[in-house]
C-alpha cells in the first residue's frame with residue numbers, strides 16, 4: 001500500500017469516483033458537495049496522493065499549487081486540500097505516509113512551503129509531522145464574487161518549510177479562494 005502521486009490531468013473517471021466516495025465517507029457534513037465534485041470553492045488539487053486497496057481509495061491528500069503573497073513576497077505554496085484515511089484503516093501510519101510523500105513531492109516540484117488550514121484540535125496531529133503553527137497572521141481569500149474575505153476564526157494556519165527554510169513575515173493573501 002504505497003502512496004501514489006497522481007496529477008489531476010491524468011486522473012481517471014474511476015479514480016475520481018473512488019476519491020469522491022472516500023471524501024463523502026470521511027467528511028459527512030460536506031457529503032452533498034463531494035457527491036458532485038472534488039473541487040472546493042472552485043479549486044481542484046493540482047495533484048493528489050492516493051493509497052488504494054483494490055478499487056477503493058483508503059487514504060488521500062489533495063495538493064493545490066498556488067503562488068500566494070506573504071507580506072510583500074510571492075511564494076509558491078503546496079496548499080493541503082483534503083486529507084483523509086477511511087475509518088477502518090486509521091491509526092495504521094497511512095496519514096504520515098501520505099503527508100510525507102506529499103512534502104517530498106512538493107520539494108521535488110520546487111515549492112517554497114506547504115500551507116494548510118485546520119481545526120485547532122488537528123494542529124496537534126500535524127505538529128507531530130513537523131508542521132508549524134502560524135499565530136497572529138491574517139489570511140485573506142478571494143470569494144466567489146471577487147471580495148477579499150478573512151478565513152473563518154475556527155481555523156488555524158500551519159506551514160511546512162520546503163525550498164524556503166522559513167515563511168516570510170506578514171499577512172497571507174491566497175490570491176484566490178481558499179482550498
Ligand SMILES: CC(C)(COP(=O)(O)OP(=O)(O)OC[C@H]1O[C@@H](n2cnc3c(N)ncnc32)[C@H](O)[C@@H]1OP(=O)(O)O)[C@@H](O)C(=O)NCCC(=O)NCCS
Nearest residue numbers: 026083084085086089090091092094095096118121122125
Ligand atoms: C485526520 C485523519 C486523516 C488522521 O488519520 P489517522 O490514521 O487516524 O492518523 P494517526 O493515527 O496518525 O493520528 C491519529 C490522531 O489524530 C487524532 N485525530 C483524528 N481526527 C481528528 C480530528 N478531526 N480532530 C482532532 N484529532 C483528530 C486522533 O485522535 C489521533 O490522536 P491520538 O493518537 O492522540 O488518539 C483521519 O482521522 C481522518 O480521515 N479524519 C476525517 C477527515 C479529516 O478530518 N481530515 C483532516 C482534514 S484537515
